[in-house]
Amino acid sequence: MNQKVDLRKVKAEELKLIELDTVDINSEVPDFEPQRQYYFMAKCRQWVRKFEQKNGRLPSACVTNMGCQMNARDSEKLRGVLQEIGYAGTDSEDADFVIYNTCTVRENANLKVYGRLGVLHGYKKKNPDMKIALCGCMMQEPSMVEKLKKSYRFVDLVFGTHNLFKFAELLFTALASDRMIIDIWKDTDQIVEDLPIERKYPFKSGVNIMFGCNNFCSYCIVPYVRGRERSREPEDILRELRALAADGVTEVMLLGQNVNSYGKTLERPMTFAQLLREAEKTEGLSRIRFMTSHPKDLSDELIEVMAGSEKICRHLHLPLQSGSTRILKAMNRRYTKEQYVALAEKIRRAVPDIALTTDIIVGFPGETEEDFQETLEVVRTVRYDSAFTFLYSRRTGTPAAAMENQVPEDVMKDRFDRLLKEVQEISREMAERFTGTTQPVLAEERNRQMEGYVTGRLSYNHVVHFPGDASLIGKTVNVRLDECRGFYYMGHTV
Numbered sequence: 001m002n003q004k005v006d007l008r009k010v011k012a013e014e015l016k017l018i019e020l021d022t023v024d025i026n027s028e029v030p031d032f033e034p035q036r037q038y039y040f041m042a043k044c045r046q047w048v049r050k051f052e053q054k055n056g057r058l059p060s061a062c063v064t065n066m067g068c069q070m071n072a073r074d075s076e077k078l079r080g081v082l083q084e085i086g087y088a089g090t091d092s093e094d095a096d097f098v099i100y101n102t103c104t105v106r107e108n109a110n111l112k113v114y115g116r117l118g119v120l121h122g123y124k125k126k127n128p129d130m131k132i133a134l135c136g137c138m139m140q141e142p143s144m145v146e147k148l149k150k151s152y153r154f155v156d157l158v159f160g161t162h163n164l165f166k167f168a169e170l171l172f173t174a175l176a177s178d179r180m181i182i183d184i185w186k187d188t189d190q191i192v193e194d195l196p197i198e199r200k201y202p203f204k205s206g207v208n209i210m211f212g213c214n215n216f217c218s219y220c221i222v223p224y225v226r227g228r229e230r231s232r233e234p235e236d237i238l239r240e241l242r243a244l245a246a247d248g249v250t251e252v253m254l255l256g257q258n259v260n261s262y263g264k265t266l267e268r269p270m271t272f273a274q275l276l277r278e279a280e281k282t283e284g285l286s287r288i289r290f291m292t293s294h295p296k297d298l299s300d301e302l303i304e305v306m307a308g309s310e311k312i313c314r315h316l317h318l319p320l321q322s323g324s325t326r327i328l329k330a331m332n333r334r335y336t337k338e339q340y341v342a343l344a345e346k347i348r349r350a351v352p353d354i355a356l357t358t359d360i361i362v363g364f365p366g367e368t369e370e371d372f373q374e375t376l377e378v379v380r381t382v383r384y385d386s387a388f389t390f391l392y393s394r395r396t397g398t399p400a401a402a403m404e405n406q407v408p409e410d411v412m413k414d415r416f417d418r419l420l421k422e423v424q425e426i427s428r429e430m431a432e433r434f435t436g437t438t439q440p441v442l443a444e445e446r447n448r449q450m451e452g453y454v455t456g457r458l459s460y461n462h463v464v465h466f467p468g469d470a471s472l473i474g475k476t477v478n479v480r481l482d483e484c485r486g487f488y489y490m491g492h493t494v
């Protein structure tokens with residue numbers, strides 16, 4: 001018999017090269033990460049082999065992502081583990097394993113989960129061996145877990161954001177048990193590297209640079225469910241960038257709740273601008289994006305790096321949230337309307353054609369018509385390329401939830417509609433500035449509506465449809481933007 005591998009003796013960066021079937025699962029369980037998770041992946045692989053023998057097919061797994069880019073990246077980590085174990089990926093939720101990676105930033109995201117769990121229960125009645133799992137931000141709220149325990153007993157596995165790295169171990173426990181497995185951590189300072197990841201796109205990827213948030217904007221639940229801010233070591237990030245580039249990735253999105261405060265908690269502190277300077281040196285990468293920037297921490301150094309860079313995309317997402325200094329103060333955003341507008345102007349002066357996008361909340365407690373008019377005024381002054389607009393959602397446990405003067409729903413909706421109209425008109429006008437120009441476009445996918453067309457993105461983040469076939473996907477091509485149709489362009493390659 002071939003010598004079996006004892007994972008306790010394998011270096012972290014070499015784990016990905018180990019064939020799981022050769023792992024010695026009778027050796028002691030490694031008590032350190034990520035070796036421990038590879039051990040459990042090997043155990044799960046054995047389970048998959050048995051499933052295959054019994055059913056004559058591989059078990060299927062569906063990962064549904066419900067949240068932001070950070071969640072999407074976490075879902076790629078879940079898929080990476082499932083694929084490594086041997087599950088066949090599927091988009092159908094009528095599968096042997098279904099996991100929802102949930103979001104809780106606004107209430108409607110929560111309601112959607114409960115609705116869909118009912119559908120999953122139906123599938124499980126037909127396929128009693130089906131396993132249903134829930135993870136992500138919503139699970140970090142104790143009331144949600146209580147509700148699941150009480151009324152959704154058919155759920156098999158529940159875990160949170162801090163122990164996502166333990167997915168393989170938790171999955172193995174769930175496969176071997178009929179009970180509901182719940183493992184939620186309140187916080188962590190651990191960052192586990194070198195676990196498998198299955199990217200959605202071969203040519204572009206998100207890269208976490210930090211986790212958590214320390215800002216405590218008064219409406220926001222993120223600091224409670226994602227924990228304290230912690231940055232990855234720059235060497236680990238740069239190593240990941242090089243590995244991605246070697247694997248065919250040309251565009252990366254550096255991810256963090258507040259990238260502008262990157263590096264502050266490191267033993268050897270480093271600024272985000274310094275990290276970008278290093279990231280730019282990665283051979284093979286041609287585009288670097290990042291998300292999200294908090295206006296209060298956006299430095300001159302960052303603007304300078306952006307202005308001088310060939311690779312950093314000409315797009316900045318700069319959440320405004322409100323244009324009223326009074327409301328911004330109540331939101332604990334720590335900038336004034338004037339400071340925000342001055343910052344946007346400074347960025348536009350340094351990078352004149354940059355696309356600015358934003359997030360705006362309407363109906364924060366105490367928001368008056370005058371406050372709302374100030375938001376509209378900032379929108380008209382800054383002229384965003386696009387803006388995500390949100391109705392304020394009251395999140396239990398946040399300071400804003402306890403504030404008086406919650407804005408009535410009809411008032412909120414009326415303001416929302418007026419804001420949306422303004423934002424859309426400006427986006428349309430702004431997009432016209434590129435009509436007739438030729439731009440490098442990264443072709444991302446075949447167009448689902450128009451046969452013979454592909455869809456790609458400009459550095460400015462605008463979407464373009466143009467005639468082409470699948471061979472273009474993942475390539476950067478020059479496209480003339482013939483016509484602007486509001487939120488996207490029609491063009492042709494030149």
Ligand code: 5AD
Pocket residue numbers: 105106219220221319321359360361390391392393394395
């Ligand atoms: N209600 C409405 N929108 C919110 N956001 C965060 N919390 C809330 C809330 N309670 C929005 C903010 C943030 C975006 C990701 O979600 O605009 O920038």
Ligand code: SF4
Pocket residue numbers: 213214215216217220221222223257258294
């Ligand atoms: Fe929430 Fe503010 Fe942190 Fe963004 S910066 S995640 S809005 S608390």
